[in-house]
Amino acid sequence: MDRPTYDIVINGAGPVGIALALMLAGKSPRPERIALLGRQFRSGPRSDGTVDPRTLALNHGSRALLEQLNGWPTESASINTVHVSQRGRLGRTLIKHDELGVPRLGSVVAYDALLQALHQALQHCGVTLIESTTTPAPGAGHLVFQAGDSRFSAALAIQSDGVRPQGIERHYQQHAVLATVRATQARKNWAFERFTRQGPLAVLPHPQSDDVYGIVWCCAPDQARQLQDLRQAEFAIALRAMFGERLGHFECLGERHVFPLSMHAGPSLVNDRTVAIGNAAQTLHPVAGQGLNLGLRDAAQLGQALAPWLVRADTDPGPLLAGFARRRRPDRWLTAGITDLLPRVFSTGNPLVEHAGGLALLALDMTPALRTPLARHLLQGLRT
Numbered sequence: 609m610d611r612p613t614y615d616i617v618i619n620g621a622g623p624v625g626i627a628l629a630l631m632l633a634g635k636s637p638r639p640e641r642i643a644l645l646g647r648q649f650r651s652g653p654r655s656d657g658t659v660d661p662r663t664l665a666l667n668h669g670s671r672a673l674l675e676q677l678n679g680w681p682t683e684s685a686s687i688n689t690v691h692v693s694q695r696g697r698l699g700r701t702l703i704k705h706d707e708l709g710v711p712r713l714g715s716v717v718a719y720d721a722l723l724q725a726l727h728q729a730l731q732h733c734g735v736t737l738i739e740s741t742t743t744p745a746p747g748a749g750h751l752v753f754q755a756g757d758s759r760f761s762a763a764l765a766i767q768s769d770g771v772r773p774q775g776i777e778r779h780y781q782q783h784a785v786l787a788t789v790r791a792t793q794a795r796k797n798w799a800f801e802r803f804t805r806q807g808p809l810a811v812l813p814h815p816q817s818d819d820v821y822g823i824v825w826c827c828a829p830d831q832a833r834q835l836q837d838l839r840q841a842e843f844a845i846a847l848r849a850m851f852g853e854r855l856g857h858f859e860c861l862g863e864r865h866v867f868p869l870s871m872h873a874g875p876s877l878v879n880d881r882t883v884a885i886g887n888a889a890q891t892l893h894p895v896a897g898q899g900l901n902l903g904l905r906d907a908a909q910l911g912q913a914l915a916p917w918l919v920r921a922d923t924d925p926g927p928l929l930a931g932f933a934r935r936r937r938p939d940r941w942l943t944a945g946i947t948d949l950l951p952r953v954f955s956t957g958n959p960l961v962e963h964a965g966g967l968a969l970l971a972l973d974m975t976p977a978l979r980t981p982l983a984r985h986l987l988q989g990l991r992t
Contacts, residue, residue: 611922612747612750612751612760612761612762612763613643613760613761613762614641614642614643614736614760614761614762614763615636615638615641615642615762615763615764615918615921616632616641616642616643616762616763616764616765616766616914616918617642617643617644617645617744617751617753617760617762617764617765617766618642618643618644618645618765618766618768619645619741619742619743619744619765619766619767619768619770619771620645620646620741620767620768620769620770620771620886620887620888621644621645621646621647621737621768622646622723622768622769622886622887623664623722623723623726623900623903623904624768624769624885624886624887624900624903624904624906624907625644625646625766625768625769625886625907626644626679626723626726626727626729626730627673627674627677627679627726627904627907627908628766628768628885628907628910628911629642629644629730629733629735630677630678630679630726630729630730630733630735631677631907631908631911632735632911632914632918633733633734633735634733635911635914635915635918636918637918637919639733639734639735640734640735640736641736641921642735642736643735643736643737643738643760643762644730644735644736644737644738645738645739645740645741645742645753645755646737646738646739646741647739647740647741660718660719660720660723661786661788661862661863661865662718662719662786663716663717663718663719663812663814663815663822664716664717664718664719664722664897664900665687665714665715665716665799665810665812665897666714666715666716666717666897666900666901666904667713667714667897667901667986667987667988668705668710668711668712668713668714668987668988669901669904669905669987669988669989670714670900670901670904671684671712671714671715673904673908674722674725674726674904677726677729678725678728678729679722679725679726679728679729680722680725681717681718681721681722681724681725681815682721682725683717683718683721683815683816684715684716684717684815685715685716685717685797685812685813685814685815685818686712686714686715686797686813687705687712687713687714687715687716687797687798687799687812687813688704688705688712688713688797688798689702689703689704689705689713689795689797689798689799690702690703690713690798690799690800690801691798691799691800691801691854692800692801692802692803692969692972693800693801693802693803693969694802694803694804694954694962694965694966694969695802695803695804695805695809695850695852696804696805696962697962697963697965697966698966698970699965699966699967699968699969699970699973700969700970700973701969701970701972701973701979702973703979703983707976707980707983708980708983708984708987710987712797713799713983713987714799714897714987716799716812716813716814716815716822717815718815721815738755738758740755740756740758741755741770742754742755743771744762744765744882746879746881747761750762750763750881751763751764751765751881751882753765763881763921763925764881764882764883764925764929765881765882765883766882766883766884766885766910767878767882767883767884767885767888768884768885768886768887768888768903768907769886769887769888770887770888771884771888772872772891773872773873773874773884773887773888773889773890773891774872774874775872775873775874775875776871776872776873776874776944777870777871777872778870778871778948779870780807780826780869780870780871780893780951780952781828781829782806782807782826782827782828782829782832782868782869782893782951782955783826783827783828783829783832783833783866783867783868783869784824784825784826784832784866784867784868784869784894785823785824785825785826785827785832785835785836785864785865785866786822786823786824786825786864786865786866786867787822787823787825787843787847787860787861787862787864787865788814788816788820788821788822788823788860788861788862789820789821789823789844789847789858789859789860789861790817790819790820790821790858790859790861791819791820791821791855791856791857791858791859792819792855792856792857792858792859793854793855793856794818794819794820794821794855794856795854795855796813796818797813798813799811799812799813800812800851800854801895801896802850802851802852803950803951803954803955803965804827804850804954804955805954805955805957805962806826806827806828806831806955807825807826807827807828807951807955808824808826808894808895808950808951808954809823809824809825809826809850809851810822810823810824810825810894810895810897811823811851811855812824812897820861821855823847824894825847825850826869826893826894826895826951829868832866833866835864836864836865836866840859840860841860843860843864844857844858844859844860847860869893869894870891871890871891871892871893871944871947871948872890872891873889873890873891873940873941873944874889874890875889875933876889876906876932876933876936876937876940877929877930877932877933880926880929881925881926881929883910883929883932883933885903885906885907885910886900886903886904886906886907887899887903889903889906889940890902890903890940890944892943892944892947892948893947893948893950893951894947895947895950895951896946896947896950896986898943898946898947898986899947901989902939902940902943902944902989905936905939905989906936906940909932909935909936910932913928913929913931913932913935914928914932916928939989942985943985943989946985953965
């Protein structure tokens with residue numbers, strides 16, 4: 609059997625795919641035999657001048673990983689305290705970084721800034737970069753890729769984004785309204801998760817300034833379109849009415865963007881030579897900001913699993929891939945279950961359920977033995 613062109617082809621150059629490429633490059637004796645496929649690799653602003661509106665909440669573990677890979681952006685906003693509440697009901701919970709013995713619970717970065725930092729790290733790692741995306745076809749003991757006029761092969765493929773997971777699917781009948789606002793009574797390093805009948809509302813510190821916040825407002829599609837069409841001042845008033853007065857008055861900065869919300873989850877092990885991680889394995893509701901954090905944990909464990917195989921890439925990777933999929937299953941399904949349950953439970957409109965939710969928040973606040981395990985899972989995932 610002819611030796612394939614590459615040992616590994618990673619299809620998808622988002623943050624998860626790049627992080628995995630950087631990890632594998634550090635473990636491989638020949639990093640040029642790792643190929644990363646993506647649409648555009650850049651270490652500066654977008655050529656068309658556009659800016660991605662997303663900000664990303666990354667937990668302490670994700671930041672530590674990205675710093676090790678030299679892929680952390682220069683600007684970020686720390687989250688030291690998370691305030692969780694329910695609109696119109698009693699009960700709230702505070703989660704603080706010092707209770708968990710970490711310097712911060714997490715950090716917020718701009719999506720474009722994170723991608724630029726990761727692209728800069730890519731330039732020095734030795735991985736082969738191919739500006740294309742394609743789906744592999746099975747060959748004789750390897751996988752075959754066709755990208756335009758170029759044809760190449762790999763011993764194994766890793767899909768990190770660009771493909772929707774096949775398996776469990778849920779449509780929440782919610783859209784997320786993304787906005788950036790300035791607050792007159794800002795609380796430095798505080799993040800807020802407020803559950804409402806329409807959906808969760810997240811208010812996150814923004815790397816731009818201590819008094820600026822990123823808004824992720826989940827609500828019914830019709831309401832999302834109405835919020836997007838409001839004038840700046842009208843949106844600020846609507847946000848204060850929904851969020852409350854904790855941060856004073858709001859001033860809306862820039863445009864608002866709307867994205868539909870759904871959950872898709874499929875197997876990590878696609879076949880004996882293909883693995884799915886990140887958005888190719890699961891896309892989650894944005895409540896609690898777990899999607900990218902879960903994807904980075906996928907990448908970290910896959911990098912560890914493949915380290916011995918990279919030294920002997922002519923051997924069968926199947927057992928290592930099966931072991932990886934088995935170890936990832938508990939963390940993936942628990943995290944997906946939490947992010948699926950929370951937005952549905954708190955938006956039932958049933959007063960009994962809402963009161964029960966308020967009591968649960970109160971119990972979490974008063975009982976560290978209940979609060980700490982949940983906070984640790986959101987901080988670092990389920991360790992197995």
